[in-house]
Amino acid sequence: MVTTVTSGIQVSVEVTYQAEFSSPHQHHFVFTYKVTIENKSNQTVQLMSRRWEISDAAEIKKIVEGDGVVGQQPVLEPGESHSYVSGCNLKSGLGKMKGVYFMEKLIDGSKFEVVIPEFQMIANYFYN
Incomplete structure (x- = not known):
């Protein structure tokens, strides 16, 4: 798991x-990722949109942008968190x-x- 904190x-x-x-x-190669967003600030915030950079060892980098996350624009009161699971398909087992x-x-x-911290996608396939 990777974690980062920006503006609380x-x-x-x-x-x-x-x-x-x-x-x-x-x-x-299919990967899923679980994201947990926790509001450690003293302000109520709403996630409006996102921008992902996806790098695949077999392809050039892709940019994916859109409103919210998995169809939601969650509002987080101080101390609240929101989790969701999404996925990514790669042409290689490394990204x-x-x-x-x-x-x-x-x-x-x-x-x-x-900031959404950078995370690695490595297929277990490489270790067998």
Whole structure:
């Protein structure tokens, strides 16, 4: 698990290789990642959108942007957390992801960015 804190918002990511859904001989590797966002600040915040950079050893870097996370734009009161699980398909068994959440403070509408820490995606396949 990797964790970072930006402006009082803690982001932790845990990645899992999904061997049962992958086909290494067809260059198809599936990973899931669980993200936990915890508001350690004294402000109520809302996650508005995100931007991911996905690097695959077999391809050039991809940028993925969009509103919210898995269809939600969670509001986090101080001390609250939000977790979700998403996934990523790679053409190789080796890659990494990092990104940023675009957040808003509900008290005044000010916007700020929260770093999503870089994490590695390594297929267990390489260790067998």
